[in-house]
Amino acid sequence: MRALVTGATGFIGSHLVEALLERGETVRCLLRKTSTFKWLQGLPIEVAWGDCLDKNSLREAVKGVDHIFHLAGITKAIAEKTYFQVNAFGTENLIHACLETNPHIQKFIYLSSQAAAGPCRDGDKKKETDHCEPVSAYGQSKRMGEELTLAHARELPLIILRPCAVYGPRERDIYTFFKLLSKKIKPCLSGEDQHISLCYIEDIIQAILLAARSQESSGEIYFLSDGHDYFLEEVGDIFARAMGVKAYRIRVPKWMIMSLASFSEYFSKLFRKPPLLNKGKVEEILQRNWVCDITKARNALGFEPRVPLEQGARLTFEWYKKENWL
Numbered sequence: 001m002r003a004l005v006t007g008a009t010g011f012i013g014s015h016l017v018e019a020l021l022e023r024g025e026t027v028r029c030l031l032r033k034t035s036t037f038k039w040l041q042g043l044p045i046e047v048a049w050g051d052c053l054d055k056n057s058l059r060e061a062v063k064g065v066d067h068i069f070h071l072a073g074i075t076k077a078i079a080e081k082t083y084f085q086v087n088a089f090g091t092e093n094l095i096h097a098c099l100e101t102n103p104h105i106q107k108f109i110y111l112s113s114q115a116a117a118g119p120c121r122d123g124d125k126k127k128e129t130d131h132c133e134p135v136s137a138y139g140q141s142k143r144m145g146e147e148l149t150l151a152h153a154r155e156l157p158l159i160i161l162r163p164c165a166v167y168g169p170r171e172r173d174i175y176t177f178f179k180l181l182s183k184k185i186k187p188c189l190s191g192e193d194q195h196i197s198l199c200y201i202e203d204i205i206q207a208i209l210l211a212a213r214s215q216e217s218s219g220e221i222y223f224l225s226d227g228h229d230y231f232l233e234e235v236g237d238i239f240a241r242a243m244g245v246k247a248y249r250i251r252v253p254k255w256m257i258m259s260l261a262s263f264s265e266y267f268s269k270l271f272r273k274p275p276l277l278n279k280g281k282v283e284e285i286l287q288r289n290w291v292c293d294i295t296k297a298r299n300a301l302g303f304e305p306r307v308p309l310e311q312g313a314r315l316t317f318e319w320y321k322k323e324n325w326l
């Protein structure tokens with residue numbers, strides 16, 4: 001089997017490349033000249049130079065592969081339109097390239113996000129059949145990417161996966177939470193009881209590989225998480241225990257986090273670097289309920305999450321320590 005992985009240099013993509021190679025697959029990675037290859041160094045991969053924004057470069061990349069794992073995407077951008085250019089139209093470019101040069105592909109997997117569906121409004125777990133209400137430009141762009149993908153469900157065998165927040169070695173956003181805990185700070189952002197879903201990287205990779213083998217009909221969407229829902233406070237406690245630290249709860253009022261996002265956006269425009277925090281991210285952070293239901297993935301894909309939060313937190317912390325990130 002020959003697979004093309006986009007987003008291969010990133011957190012999830014680099015773990016997927018390793019897992020595919022372990023299974024004996026031939027792996028081609030779509031790389032940009034500007035990419036940092038740290039996690040791919042020394043791996044026996046084929047390289048296809050290209051960019052999701054450049055359709056011509058994608059035609060060569062998709063030639064002759066059996067599976068396409070489309071993980072390339074951006075979660076932070078200076079301008080809102082960039083989310084749509086990459087996450088939505090970049091996805092459409094890849095689909096079109098595939099239709100033009102490799103229409104008999106076995107499976108096209110698009111890694112969307114829980115953000116595309118938006119939070120749960122009624123306190124229940126979000127299901128695939130629920131109405132999508134993304135609250136950020138990122139979420140809206142991932143939803144648009146889903147819609148542009150689904151428009152070709154009759155021409156290509158497609159699967160869309162919607163992971164919740166993923167953590168593990170190499171991850172850089174939840175890492176900020178680990179960093180604060182290492183300074184004994186447990187931030188509490190909205191002042192409300194927030195519920196979230198989480199998933200350890202190994203389980204997300206398991207689900208992606210199961211999706212590639214799945215015989216389910218084209219165009220199906222699956223939420224992915226470790227199957228539990230957590231109080232945000234509880235997550236802080238579990239992470240702190242894994243790190244062996246006692247952290248103190250610090251309540252951050254909404255106005256403060258909104259101001260931080262405004263500052264961050266201002267400096268990001270000044271220094272031409274994507275902001276760590278923006279208003280869309282804050283809008284996501286302040287939602288009460290980000291919990292998804294994975295019954296469909298369990299039943300249809302045979303997905304069975306294996307890594308409990310306590311174990312995943314310990315493995316992640318040990319990796320951050322080993323790499324001197326903490």
Ligand SMILES: NC(=O)c1ccc[n+]([C@@H]2O[C@H](COP(=O)([O-])OP(=O)(O)OC[C@H]3O[C@@H](n4cnc5c(N)ncnc54)[C@H](OP(=O)(O)O)[C@@H]3O)[C@@H](O)[C@H]2O)c1
Nearest residue numbers: 007008009010011012032035051052071072073113165166
């Ligand atoms: N991490 C999570 O918790 C999470 C949760 C749900 C969904 N997702 C989705 O999963 C995917 C991977 O996430 P991640 O956390 O692994 O992200 P990441 O670490 O930020 O990696 C993003 C990858 O996308 C590539 N990329 C960005 N723009 C590109 C373009 N124009 N053309 C080609 N490649 C491009 C980057 O390549 P360069 O090295 O060249 O920049 C990088 O390899 C994303 O689509 C994201 O929306 C992530």
